[in-house]
Amino acid sequence: MVSRVIPVDSFDLVIFGGTGDLARRKILPALFHRFVAGQMPDGARVIGAARSELTDDEYRDLVREALTEFIPEDRLPDDQLNAFIERMGYVCIDATGEDGWADLKGRMREDVVRAFYFSVSPSLFGALAERLHEHDVAGPNARIVVEKPFGHDLASARSLNATLREHFDEEQIYRIDHYLGKETVQNLMAVRFGNVLFEPLWNSQYVDHIQITVAETVGVGGRGSYYDRSGAMRDMVQNHLMQLFCLIAMEPPSRFEPDAVRDEKLKVIRALEPVQPNEIVRGQYAGDGEPSYRDDVEDPRSRTESFIALKLHLSNWRWAGTPFYLRTGKKLRARTSEIAVVFKDAPHSIFGGETARHRNVLAIRLQPNEGMTLRVTIKEPGPGGMRLVDVPLDMTFADALGPDVEDVPDAYERLVMDVIRGNQTLFMRGDEVEAAWAWTDPVIAAWEARSDVPKPYEPGSAGPEDAAVMMHREGRKWREIKA
Numbered sequence: 001m002v003s004r005v006i007p008v009d010s011f012d013l014v015i016f017g018g019t020g021d022l023a024r025r026k027i028l029p030a031l032f033h034r035f036v037a038g039q040m041p042d043g044a045r046v047i048g049a050a051r052s053e054l055t056d057d058e059y060r061d062l063v064r065e066a067l068t069e070f071i072p073e074d075r076l077p078d079d080q081l082n083a084f085i086e087r088m089g090y091v092c093i094d095a096t097g098e099d100g101w102a103d104l105k106g107r108m109r110e111d112v113v114r115a116f117y118f119s120v121s122p123s124l125f126g127a128l129a130e131r132l133h134e135h136d137v138a139g140p141n142a143r144i145v146v147e148k149p150f151g152h153d154l155a156s157a158r159s160l161n162a163t164l165r166e167h168f169d170e171e172q173i174y175r176i177d178h179y180l181g182k183e184t185v186q187n188l189m190a191v192r193f194g195n196v197l198f199e200p201l202w203n204s205q206y207v208d209h210i211q212i213t214v215a216e217t218v219g220v221g222g223r224g225s226y227y228d229r230s231g232a233m234r235d236m237v238q239n240h241l242m243q244l245f246c247l248i249a250m251e252p253p254s255r256f257e258p259d260a261v262r263d264e265k266l267k268v269i270r271a272l273e274p275v276q277p278n279e280i281v282r283g284q285y286a287g288d289g290e291p292s293y294r295d296d297v298e299d300p301r302s303r304t305e306s307f308i309a310l311k312l313h314l315s316n317w318r319w320a321g322t323p324f325y326l327r328t329g330k331k332l333r334a335r336t337s338e339i340a341v342v343f344k345d346a347p348h349s350i351f352g353g354e355t356a357r358h359r360n361v362l363a364i365r366l367q368p369n370e371g372m373t374l375r376v377t378i379k380e381p382g383p384g385g386m387r388l389v390d391v392p393l394d395m396t397f398a399d400a401l402g403p404d405v406e407d408v409p410d411a412y413e414r415l416v417m418d419v420i421r422g423n424q425t426l427f428m429r430g431d432e433v434e435a436a437w438a439w440t441d442p443v444i445a446a447w448e449a450r451s452d453v454p455k456p457y458e459p460g461s462a463g464p465e466d467a468a469v470m471m472h473r474e475g476r477k478w479r480e481i482k483a
């Protein structure tokens, strides 16, 4: 694949939590790939900041180990690795105290972009913003990057927004939802707004319903204490699935620019109707022979959901009457994410009722095996009369873009570089996050009020039976979860 490298200005990027899991697994490898692609200008530097007492050299060793662990050997040439590591520095810092801030300030250069990545526990976001300001480390054009979770509910998200805005303008705050950095997610906008073909049909007149599935095979082992306080609704629906839903449902923005796109997404969230209790199915994995969810979180009475399916309604002209079905879960049959637009039956069958069973479906596969399939109805070949059959018009990125498709950049590569470029299009605005919580909160409150217990489902299945029943009731069917 030919990828265009857009030059960026020189920068100092400080990663708070620079020794942590996200930095090691995602942020540092993403920076390395951009370095290899030639997108890290001369002089651009990365400074890890954390509590551990490390020297610059010790931090460089840590970065070397992380890259060796998370990047395949054939993509990690020694000379590039050494040159990249040269750009690393380290400051030992106390996020809630005063230690280390003068040192950090001393390392900041004038006339370069300053970016501060908060890859730390959310409880420290406010303290970091405050200290950056007080110690005059940030400077007038600084950018801060805030990881999820952005709040636990509407009240905490509001209060976090208020704290950050005491010290930074909205234009300086980059709230990450890494789904927006995925190539295929950006492709949703290209498919919708770069083709004349789909947009005229993209409404309740032609679309029967839309399904969004994000299925994972992993459980919650290892992150039990975080996950058990969140559940699938807070961990996935409020952010990642909500973003996918917005991109599918929104009106065409006038430009691919931050506020034009985010205004349209916000309108979608605000047009959501409250979910009815019988339109939600919550599940928890529990099977014979392997640890159950409750084992993983070490709470035999946990009522947190590791699976959720729900039906959404939008009250606006485009979508009134067309439901959206969202589902996500851990320990499911396969790791697969897709969006399926299921079109209505042809209004009249000239072939004697046959078409009613053949529906056009546009399936957009987000991961793995990224691509699109459009199911169309054709005549079954042969002399046996006018029999209809569904066939796929199939496109995978791998076929369309050639063998280098493996090099599709990770979401973090795109997002970190957008921060340096100062482009907020793929980041969430404060009001958008609050609107998503405003819709999520009452849904959670309703199941908490009735002490709802999630339905058990077998690890390796498609989730609890009730999720299938919810669809069957309406004469619809979930798409199969398969790799």
Ligand code: BG6
Residues within 6 Å of the ligand: 148, 216, 235
């Ligand atoms: C994270 C969630 O935000 O996204 C995880 O906290 C989830 O629970 C992950 O596993 C999924 O991301 P991806 O990129 O693997 O689909």
